[in-house]
Amino acid sequence: MDYLDFIDTIQSIADGVLFGATYALLGIGFTLIFGVMHKINLSYAAASIGAAYASLLILAGFKVPPAFVFVLSALCGGVIGGLVYWIGFKFIPLNNPLATLMSTLGLLLLIDEIVVHTTQGVPLAYPVLFSDVIIPAGPFNLRGDLIFVFMLGCICMVLLLLLIYRTRLGIATRAVSQQPVASALCGISTTRVNILTFVITGVLGGIAGAMIGAAIGMLSPLLALPLTVKGLIVCVIGGLGSIPGAILAGLLVGGLENLFQFWRGVSERDLYIMLLLFIFLVFRPGGLFATAPGRD
C-alpha cells in the first residue's frame, strides 16, 4: 500500500467516524428504551426520519433560517416519541413482548408510509450547513458538514449523559429500569418516566434524523429500514442498555462501514458490518460494555 492509498484509507475512516455520530445517537435511542422498558422499539429510526421530514415541512411553511431545522426536528421528534408510546405501548400488556414488537413494527411501516404519502416518495433536499467549509488537517481534509454533525452529536451525548446521571429525572429513569415495582412503590410514576424516556429519545432521534439529512444532503423514506438495522446493530455491539457502548459502537460502525466501502465498494460494505455483528455475538455476546449478570 503506497502513501496515497494510506492517506485515502485514513480519510475514509475519518469521514465514517464523523458520520458515525448519527448511528451513535440512534443506537442510544434504542438502548435507552430497552434499558428502561426492556422492550424494543422498532419504529425508532423511522420516527427519527419522520421528525426530520416534519421539520422540513414546517421550514417550508415558515420563513426561518435553515439552522432552525435542527431545533424543529428535535421538537417534532419529541412529539412523535410521545405518540409512539401512546399508540404502541400504553395499552398493550407489557408481559407480552411479541405484541409490542409487532405494534412498533406496525408503527415503523405506518410512519414510513405517511412520509411516502406526504412527499409522493420523492427524496427531498435537506439544508446542509457548512458544506463549503473544508478543514485541512495535515494531508487530510475534514468536511465541514460532517464536522458539524459530529460536534452536534457529541453535544447531544454530553447533555444526555448529564441528564441521566445528574438530574432527578435521570435517577428516576435508572431506578425504573432496574426495579420497576420498587420505584413505583417509592412514588415514581412509571408511566410518566416511560413517556419521558420516549420523548427524550424522540428528541434525540429528531436530531439524529436532521443530522442524517444534513450529512447526506437529502432525505428519503428508503432510509428508514437500513437505519433501523444499523441502529439495532450499534445497540447490540455496544452492549444492550449501555450508553457509552452505543456511542463507541456507533463511531466504530460508522468508521468501518466507510472503510469497507472504500475497499470493497458500496454493494458489499453492509455484508461486512453484518459479519462484524456475528463476530461480536459469538465471541462477546454481551457487547463492548456488557453489564454484569445479577442475582436471578
Next chain:
Amino acid sequence: MLELSGLSKHFGGVRAVDGVNLKVGRGDIVGLIGPNGSGKSTIVNLICGLFPPTAGNVLLAGKDITSLPTHIRVGMGIARTFQNIRLFGQLSVWQNLWVAQNSDQHRKDGSFLKRWLGAPGAARAEIDRTLEFFNLEKKRDELAANLSFGEQRRLEMARALAANPSLLLLDEPAAGMNAEEIEQLDERIRTLRKTGITILLIEHHMELVMAVTDRVAVLNFGQKIADGGPAEIQANPQVREAYLGSSNVK
C-alpha cells in the same frame, strides 16, 4: 443421596451462599430454613444448576454433578418447584405434566419417536395418577394460567413429581396457602415419604417444617449455622437469634 460440599455463590460482593456443607440421606426429608435473603433459594438453584457455583461441589448419589447442565440433572432424578410459581400458563394442566416426563426412567420406557410424538400408555396412566393425587383430575384440560392460586401451587408440585424424581426440592410450597391447604400439603408430603423419595423442603412455615422433617438445617447470611433434629433446632439459641434478633428471646 445429595451432598453439598463447600458450596458458595457470590453475586459481585454479596455472598449469597458461603461454604455450605449439607448431606441429605436417601429417603430423608430435610428442612432448610432461614430468614429472608439467607440464600435458601440460591441453594436450590445451585443444586438444579441454573447457574454455576463460585466454589464447591454438588454430589448426587456419590456422583459429582457440579458441571452438568440442568436438564441432565433433572434426568438423573432431581426435580423442583418454584417459590414464585412458574407454570406453563398457556398449556393445559395435563400437558404441564406431560412436558415434564423427562427422567431416565421415561427415556427407557419408550422409543425416541414414541416419547416425543405419542405418549406411551404407562406414561399417560402415570400422569393421571399424579393428577389424582393432587386432586387436579377435574382440571386436566384447563389452561394452567386459569387455575386458582392453590391449584397452581399443587400443579407446581405435580409437575415436579411427573419427572419421576428421586430427589424433590420444594421451594416454599406453602407460601400463600391457607391452613387447610397446608394441612393437605403436610399429608401429601407424608404420603410421598412412604414412596422412598428424598425431599429437601425450604419453608418459612415452621409448623409444617417441624411436623414433617427428620432433620433441619438453618441458614443465615449464606452460612449454615445449625443442623439437627427439629426439636434440637427449636431449642438452639443461635437459631432464635437469627430469626428474632438477640434481644427478643423468650
Next chain:
Amino acid sequence: MDFYLGLIQIIGVHTLLGLSAYCVLQTGQVSLAQAGFFAIGAYVAGMLTVLGHWPLIPALIVAAVLGGATACAVGFPALRVKGLMLVVATTAFGEAVRLFFFNFNYQLERGELKIGPHGGEGFRQIRYFPENGWSTLEVAIFIWVIVVIVMAALWWMDRTRAGAVLRAVGQDEFASQSSGINITAVKVTAMTVGGVIAGIGGGLFAHYTTHIEHVQFGVALASFAIAYPILGGLSNVFGTLIAVIFIQGFLIEGLRFMGDWRNLLFGGLIVLAMNVRPRGLIDENTSALFKRALWPRKDRAGA
C-alpha cells in the same frame, strides 16, 4: 381467473413463510432470519432447475435441506442470545444473505443467452413451469398440496408431546430446564424445522414468479413472516393461514382500488390489532372455546 389463481399461489407461499416463523415463535424466539432461509431456498431451487436441469421436486428437497441446514448452523450461535439480541442477530443474518445474493454472480452461457443469478439484476428466466407445460391451475394446486401437507404436519405436531415441549420452552425457559428439557436442542430443532419450511416456500416462490432478486428478500419480507403468526395467534396453525389470507388477499389485493393507501392501512391495522388482541386473533382461550364447541366434552381425549 388467472389473477385469482396467482393470488392463491401467493397466499400459499406466504403461508409457508408464516409457518416457518410459527415454528420458531413457538419456542418464544423472534427470528427475522426467515427471509434469509426463504432466499436460500429460492436461489438454490432456481439454480438447480435452470442451470442443472433438475426436476422440480428433487430441487425443492435440496432447497429444504439447505434451508434447514443453514437454520441449524445459524441457530447454534444465534440462540445463545435471546430477546432483542436475537432479533438483531437474525435480522443481520437475513440481511447478510440478501447482500450475499446482491453480490452473487454465477452465469452460464446458453446459446446467445446468459442465464443464472446476476448480482443486483437478480435471477431471471426461472421457467420450469412454462417449459414443462404446467398451467397456472396446476401450479396453484401443486403449491397448495405442499401447504396442506406442511400445515397438517404442524397441526399434528402441536398435539404431540414435542409440540407441548416447544410451547413450554416458549413460555418459561427456566421452568423448562428444571423440567428436564434441553432448551438449546429444542430451540435449534425448531429453527431447523422453520428453515426447512422456509426453504420449500422459497423454492416454490422462485418458480412461480420466474424472476427473483435480492430486494424481495429484505427486512420487509422477514417482518411479514413473523407478522402472520403473531397477528393470527400462536395457538394453532390456522391463525397463520387466516392472517395470510387477510393480509395478502384482502389488504393487498382486495383493497387494490385504494392504491397506495392500503400500505398505510397495513401499518395502522397491525398497531390496532396488537392493541385490541395482544395475543393474536386466535389465542389459546379462543381455540379452547372452539374445541369445546366442536367436540363437546370428550372426557378421555388425548391432551
